[in-house]
Amino acid sequence: MYTQGLDPSGASADPKSGAETSADLERFQSRIDAEQKVEPKDWMPEAYRKTLVRQISQHAHSEIIGMQPEGNWLTRAPTLKRKAILLAKVQDEAGHGLYLYGAGETLGTSREQMVDGLLSGKAKYSSIFNYPTLTWADVGAIGWLVDGAAIMNQIPICRCSYGPYARAMVRICKEESFHQRQGFEIMLELSRGSKEQKDMAQDALDRWWWPSVMMFGPSDSESKHSAQSMAWKIKRFSNDELRQKFIDVTAPQAEFLGLRIPDDKLQYDAESGHYRFGEIDWREFYDVLAGNGPCNRQRLRHRQKAHDEGAWVRAGAKAYAAKHEGHSRTSRPRAAAGCQHG
Amino acid sequence: MDKQEALLKYVLRLGDNALVLGQKLSELVTQAPELEEELANANFALDYIGQARLFYSYAAELEGKGRSEDDFAFLRDGNEFRNVLLVEQPNGHFGDAIVRQFLFESFYALQLEALARCSAPRVAEIAARAVKEIHYHLRHVSQWLVLLGDGTDESHSRVQRSLDDHWRFTGELFAGDEVDEAFEREWDGPRLAELEQDWNEKLDTVLADATLTRPAAQWMDGGGRRGRHTEHFGYLIAEMQFLQRAYPGARW
Amino acid sequence: MADENWPLYEVFIRSRSGLSHRHAGSVHAAGDQMALDHARDVYTRRNEGVSIWVVRSSEIVASDPAESAAFFDPAADKIYRHPTFYEIPDGVENL
Numbered sequence: 001m002y003t004q005g006l007d008p009s010g011a012s013a014d015p016k017s018g019a020e021t022s023a024d025l026e027r028f029q030s031r032i033d034a035e036q037k038v039e040p041k042d043w044m045p046e047a048y049r050k051t052l053v054r055q056i057s058q059h060a061h062s063e064i065i066g067m068q069p070e071g072n073w074l075t076r077a078p079t080l081k082r083k084a085i086l087l088a089k090v091q092d093e094a095g096h097g098l099y100l101y102g103a104g105e106t107l108g109t110s111r112e113q114m115v116d117g118l119l120s121g122k123a124k125y126s127s128i129f130n131y132p133t134l135t136w137a138d139v140g141a142i143g144w145l146v147d148g149a150a151i152m153n154q155i156p157i158c159r160c161s162y163g164p165y166a167r168a169m170v171r172i173c174k175e176e177s178f179h180q181r182q183g184f185e186i187m188l189e190l191s192r193g194s195k196e197q198k199d200m201a202q203d204a205l206d207r208w209w210w211p212s213v214m215m216f217g218p219s220d221s222e223s224k225h226s227a228q229s230m231a232w233k234i235k236r237f238s239n240d241e242l243r244q245k246f247i248d249v250t251a252p253q254a255e256f257l258g259l260r261i262p263d264d265k266l267q268y269d270a271e272s273g274h275y276r277f278g279e280i281d282w283r284e285f286y287d288v289l290a291g292n293g294p295c296n297r298q299r300l301r302h303r304q305k306a307h308d309e310g311a312w313v314r315a316g317a318k319a320y321a322a323k324h325e326g327h328s329r330t331s332r333p334r335a336a337a338g339c340q341h342g
Numbered sequence: 343m344d345k346q347e348a349l350l351k352y353v354l355r356l357g358d359n360a361l362v363l364g365q366k367l368s369e370l371v372t373q374a375p376e377l378e379e380e381l382a383n384a385n386f387a388l389d390y391i392g393q394a395r396l397f398y399s400y401a402a403e404l405e406g407k408g409r410s411e412d413d414f415a416f417l418r419d420g421n422e423f424r425n426v427l428l429v430e431q432p433n434g435h436f437g438d439a440i441v442r443q444f445l446f447e448s449f450y451a452l453q454l455e456a457l458a459r460c461s462a463p464r465v466a467e468i469a470a471r472a473v474k475e476i477h478y479h480l481r482h483v484s485q486w487l488v489l490l491g492d493g494t495d496e497s498h499s500r501v502q503r504s505l506d507d508h509w510r511f512t513g514e515l516f517a518g519d520e521v522d523e524a525f526e527r528e529w530d531g532p533r534l535a536e537l538e539q540d541w542n543e544k545l546d547t548v549l550a551d552a553t554l555t556r557p558a559a560q561w562m563d564g565g566g567r568r569g570r571h572t573e574h575f576g577y578l579i580a581e582m583q584f585l586q587r588a589y590p591g592a593r594w
Numbered sequence: 595m596a597d598e599n600w601p602l603y604e605v606f607i608r609s610r611s612g613l614s615h616r617h618a619g620s621v622h623a624a625g626d627q628m629a630l631d632h633a634r635d636v637y638t639r640r641n642e643g644v645s646i647w648v649v650r651s652s653e654i655v656a657s658d659p660a661e662s663a664a665f666f667d668p669a670a671d672k673i674y675r676h677p678t679f680y681e682i683p684d685g686v687e688n689l
Contacts, residue, residue, distance in 0.1 A: 067372050069379075071371045074368045075365060075368050078592075079416075080361075080398075080411055080412055082594055083368070083391055084395070087368060087384055092382065094381050098377050098378065098381070186594075189594055306374065309436070311371075311375075315491065315494050316494050316496070316498075317486075319494045320488070320490075
């Protein structure tokens with residue numbers, strides 16, 4: 001979901017390029033249909049590989065950039081417990097980015113290439129992170145809504161056809177559940193607090209609701225490549241299905257909090273068992289995607305700065321390793337050595 | 343000063359050191375030179391916040407006035423915080439942060455080892471837990487110091503400069519006052535002179551591996567134990583305490 | 595941009611005594627000890643390990659999967675399709 005709808009034009013290799021025959025493609029498809037996993041050195045269509053590299057790296061970038069809006073309130077967290085929880089959450093996000101870059105690296109790209117893609121602006125990341133976190137309540141709203149939406153998408157990807165990506169997602173999902181809970185708990189505490197705190201919570205919901213709903217991306221009818229991704233079991237549910245599920249699950253939670261979702265058309269329809277909701281203004285989504293959101297420039301600049309300022313550090317470490325090349329082999333710490341005793 | 347007063351004051355200082363350094367490390371999130379270092383840094387910050395909470399909670403019990411760990415963290419003014427000045431120094435670049443952490447932790451590890459043997463049971467217990475964490479930190483930052491000191495010309499000169507810049511805050515680590523003396527006497531606390539000797543030896547070993555030069559003897563800054571900070575501190579607590587100060591009595 | 599690439603290491607964790615080491619993922623690091631530290635920070639945050647092995651990815655020897663095809667010239671000793679595992683001599687352009 002951090003990648004839904006990010007490249008509506010998509011990239012797909014001409015299936016006749018290279019030497020991919022339709023027999024190869026059919027054989028590959030039957031493996032997929034039989035729910036067999038594809039592993040790094042297995043034969044795969046070039047378009048499958050490309051789609052995965054793009055989706056996985058965009059997912060990784062989203063985790064890394066996502067650390068910024070949340071990290072924004074680390075130094076101002078209102079209690080030591082909240083500070084610690086938020087630190088752990090942001091640390092998890094770095095870890096998730098790392099697992100995903102690792103999965104991407106099994107497909108013929110490198111961490112460096114993927115990061116270059118992000119910093120050059122060529123690679124996308126989930127546009128939700130281009131919004132500012134203006135109050136402490138935003139931290140709660142992000143946990144509750146944004147992580148809530150992410151979980152909805154991530155669980156199906158645990159069963160995606162590409163092994164390393166699926167395994168990374170399993171790790172991520174295990175860690176993700178606490179993220180949403182901590183967000184909801186923050187909102188709960190605020191909604192039971194002073195008038196100012198309630199207003200703070202409502203204001204955060206007012207600003208984060210629609211961007212969260214837009215996270216699922218435009219309707220699949222807009223995307224030519226949704227069908228192929230579904231066939232290859234990279235994508236398992238449609239954008240609209242996931243969005244509906246999210247709204248159905250979240251609306252009652254908002255009611256419980258005593259907060260009002262900023263959608264006049266939102267209404268439970270007993271017949272279908274789903275919530276009806278208002279029309280999404282996709283202009284905002286495409287605008288932010290194109291780089292015209294409140295924080296796009298800031299997020300990338302921040303990331304670029306960290307990268308640039310770290311160059312001398314990375315170079316220093318590498319120079320040391322080169323100087324002591326033989327050394328590190330012989331002075332390997334005991335903890336790592338020995339197959340029998342490890 | 344009586345036994346209990348010394349204990350309370352000593353424990354608060356431990357909490358203050360941990361909180362202030364934890365806060366500085368929290369500021370570094372999203373600024374690491376490599377993604378793996380983000381995780382390491384967050385791990386360190388979490389350890390420090392955890393230690394601060396343990397020390398402050400214990401202090402609250404000792405004080406017996408109904409204050410909480412958060413009251414100590416968010417509702418005391420600058421002059422009530424008694425951390426050493428070293429931990430409140432600005433983050434600067436990666437080398438500055440590593441040097442700051444290295445200089446402090448090579449002391450803190452020794453302090454905790456001694457505290458794990460002191461006769462204040464709760465302090466010993468917290469110290470025994472914390473020392474494992476700090477040993478891990480210290481190995482990591484020492485390794486970085488060596489990598490950067492013996493890396494490129496640029497990395498070498500940068501961390502040499504960091505070391506020179508932070509040196510004047512190291513004297514304070516061993517400049518005990520009546521609280522340290524009382525704690526040593528009443529609770530079998532660390533003997534600072536011994537710690538200093540140990541610290542010097544260990545430091546010299548790491549600096550040699552890092553091909554760094556130990557700065558010359560110089561004037562040492564101080565005042566943390568009396569609540570007299572550097573100018574950075576006011577900004578640190580203004581940021582940290584803002585929400586609790588703006589919304590007094592609120593629950594979060 | 596290619597100034598300071600750290601090599602890739604594969605990480606194997608034994609989560610409990612009695613179990614074998616399992617592949618957990620990968621980390622970049624400038625050296626072996628750093629790789630161990632990073633692996634510990636990344637993969638054992640929730641007490642998921644009693645023992646960690648790290649190996650440079652380029653040193654792993656792997657078998658050919660049964661269905662590999664000739665198109666991608668699979669080398670027997672490269673586990674990933676990783677451009678930097680392949681050494682290109684100086685003077686060769688566009689690779």
